[in-house]
Amino acid sequence: MKTIKDSLYTITVPTPYAVGDVHLYVLKGEPITLIDAGVRSDEAWEAFKNQLAGYDLRPEDIRQVVLTHHHPDHVGLVEYLPNVKQCLAHRAALPWIDRDDRFSSRYVSFFEEFYRKNGVPESLIDKLGEAPEKLKEFPVFTLTGTLKEGETIPGHSDWEVIETPGHAQSHISLFSKEDGVMIGGDHLLYHISPNPIIEPPFHGDERTRPLIQYRDSLKKLFRYNVKEVMPGHGPRFNNVEEIIRKRLSQQEERADKVYSIIEEQPSHSFDISRKLFPRQYKKQYPLTMSETVGQLDFLEERGKIYRRSSKGVDFYFISEKS
Ligand SMILES: [Zn+2]
Ligand SMILES: [Zn+2]
Secondary structure (H helix, E strand, C coil), X not given: CCXXXXXXXXXXXXXXXXXXCEEEEEXXXXXXXXXXXXXXXXXXXXXHHHHHHHCCCCHHHCXXXXXXXXXXXXXXXXXXXXXXCEEEECHHHHHHHHCCCCHHHHHHHHHHXXXXXXXXXXXXXXXXXXXXXXXXXXCCCCCCEECCCCCEECCEEEEEEEECCCCCCCCEEEEECCCCEEEEXXXXXXXXXXXXXXCCCCCCCCCCCHHHXXXXXXXXXXXXXXXXXXXCCCCCECCHHHHXXXXXHHHHXXXXXXXXXXXXCCECHXXXXXXXXCCCCCCCHHHHHHHHHHHHXXXXXXXXXXXXXXXXXXXXXXXXXX
């Protein structure tokens, strides 16, 4: 019996990031479609071409690209592909890919205000102006269209879009109902828990609550009969429900830790991140702050803590009733 996996090839390319290699998937059929595009580097391009040749394909044969989310380790080689007619992602990826004139200033001003409000020292915030430099890791390309919940990949109607925001606002997973196979991007990984990354709100003013979204997107998968995950990083796996439950309980354990830090001493987010991540809190503060603020959002939503602003900085306290 032919299965979906007979029409799906895996390609693995190196990245310069701590996460290590990233997987790309090629869907055979019409049009030949690439799911995710690795990083923008000659090393990744060589690895991509070689593995593609092993499947009797050339870069010219790829006509369509679908991105699980906008991060630089998943979009990089789009720019290298000569014959792509259609490039699709969730609409929340658009600001990151188009990067219009206002993008950098909105990005910097959102994070300046956000970090200040969360107690990050000015000496660290000062470096924010350099952040848009990092965006140069992104390739130059445009989306030809967008994909949303319930839609299918053009030409590959067996692959349905499940919106899974949390790790990125643009995150989608692709699910083949018939086989129960899910191409999961960074949503659900076997070996690590993805960071719920804070993003500037490009629609409206309110910032998102990515950790709460991430939990919802994890639990959402229970509604689908996912039998196997083909992830963006690490091994593919079948024990899907077990991994989802593990991620949820690990997060709750960390939230308990945050709760006891506040119990000991009401603090602002940066101070809590220092206690939670004593080795990384300074050097990797964009990530440790996303994680810490995520846990605080979660506890606040559950009514276990509350927030009070003092001189422009938010402090967290234990709720009476909890
Ligand atoms: Zn990612
Ligand atoms: Zn990734």
